[in-house]
Amino acid sequence: MAVRLLLLADTHVPKRARDLPAEVWRAVEEADVVVHAGDWVDVRLLDELEARSDRLxxxxxxxxxxxxxxxxxxxxxxxxEGVRLGVVHETGQAKGREERMSREYDDLDVLVFGHSHIPWDTVTPTGMRLLNPGSPTDRRRQPHCTYMTATADKGRLSKVVLHSLPRPSAQSGALTA
Known part of the structure; x- marks a missing residue:
């Protein structure tokens, strides 16, 4: 049975936004598994994601x-669904990331990470997929805030999509800085 994944990182709530964007909360409701690669900042978001997601x-x-x-x-x-998944916040500098992560996490099919706020989707020489969903609340030097969705089924990860969010406004609950 295909399992729908929502990939998040670097939410920084309430430091960078008062809450997750409504689109992300809709994605939480649609996902079978929510994956979060750290930098929550406040435990209240963890509590809410645990309450609102099927699995975290x-x-x-x-x-x-x-x-x-x-x-x-x-x-x-x-x-x-047969996909061996790891989640970590930091993976170090981009240069050499694929080789380092292949050595450090040689038992994984997919490693989801965060920290940079920069979306990333590559495959290591050993075949492990490295995914960074960016940040849904703090785009930093990126053109948009982002998150990812994917599907796990029969030992394979597929339908990996990077979603761009509209720029936040004061009405959306996001903080402007």
């Missing part, structure tokens, strides 16, 4: 402290 696979990021680090692992692992 998540780790903490460098901006997460206290209860977030107590409740979440530095690296999360899950098998979803």
């Amino acid at each position: 696979v998540a780790c903490w990021g460098n901006n997460d402290h206290g209860e977030l680090r107590e409740r979440l692992p530095e690296v999360a692992h899950a098998e979803i």
